[in-house]
Amino acid sequence: AQSVTQLDSHVSVSEGTPVLLRCNYSSSYSPSLFWYVQHPNKGLQLLLKYTSAATLVKGINGFEAEFKKSETSFHLTKPSAHMSDAAEYFCVVGANAGGTSYGKLTFGQGTILTVHP
Amino acid sequence: KAGVTQTPRYLIKTRGQQVTLSCSPISGHRSVSWYQQTPGQGLQFLFEYFSETQRNKGNFPGRFSGRQFSNSRSEMNVSTLELGDSALYLCASSHKSGGETQYFGPGTRLLVL
Numbered sequence: 001a002q003s004v005t006q007l008d009s010h011v012s013v014s015e016g017t018p019v020l021l022r023c024n025y026s027s028s029y030s031p032s033l034f035w036y037v038q039h040p041n042k043g044l045q046l047l048l049k050y051t052s053a054a055t056l057v058k059g060i061n062g063f064e065a066e067f068k069k070s071e072t073s074f075h076l077t078k079p080s081a082h083m084s085d086a087a088e089y090f091c092v093v094g095a096n097a098g099g100t101s102y103g104k105l106t107f108g109q110g111t112i113l114t115v116h117p
Numbered sequence: 118k119a120g121v122t123q124t125p126r127y128l129i130k131t132r133g134q135q136v137t138l139s140c141s142p143i144s145g146h147r148s149v150s151w152y153q154q155t156p157g158q159g160l161q162f163l164f165e166y167f168s169e170t171q172r173n174k175g176n177f178p179g180r181f182s183g184r185q186f187s188n189s190r191s192e193m194n195v196s197t198l199e200l201g202d203s204a205l206y207l208c209a210s211s212h213k214s215g216g217e218t219q220y221f222g223p224g225t226r227l228l229v230l
Binding site: 034036042043044045046049090094101102103104105106107108109110 | 121148149150152159160161162165166167172173175207209211217218219220221222223224
């Protein structure tokens with residue numbers, strides 16, 4: 001069984017300050033982990049993916065996430081927020097090869113990021 | 118390469134009607150997954166198709182069904198619509214199922230009156 005907990009439903013930052021969006025996961029298998037972003041009235045865009053090749057994963061638009069197995073965490077960070085980063089962010093656990101959760105992504109409840117000028 | 122496309126983008130239906138939504142995956146992708154997004158329940162997995170076969174199904178009633186064609190295009194159908202079916206329906210495609218990155222379409226927003 002897989003589950004994801006996003007620890008903050010809302011995060012508010014000022015433009016130019018760091019962003020931290022927190023995520024804890026639970027998975028029976030070695031997980032595939034993702035962060036997706038959704039802007040208002042849009043679909044989901046992939047920010048980055050962890051696949052066990054490296055614990056620090058770099059994504060698009062300056063975002064990165066660190067996989068910590070001992071803490072079962074996959075927090076998303078960005079050094080300096082931009083107004084265009086305002087959106088909802090989803091931490092996601094993916095199906096794994098050899099498992100039975102074919103094609104199933106399990107989503108966290110989302111974190112709404114607000115960026116103030 | 119063109120992204121995932123979904124049609125129609127918006128739909129208004131009344132209770133008791135049925136609806137069919139369409140999804141065209143990225144060229145070369147054989148797996149299509151469907152999700153329902155609502156403010157109360159968030160994003161929930163509906164089902165996944167791979168090579169015209171349903172490989173996995175979420176916890177939804179039998180009113181929700183789908184199929185996949187030989188060209189990997191997929192449709193989902195909801196019969197006897199209820200008010201609670203109002204949602205954004207998202208489809209996603211990937212090369213194959215199992216750990217692969219899924220790429221999402223823009224969604225179909227369904228309003229049931």
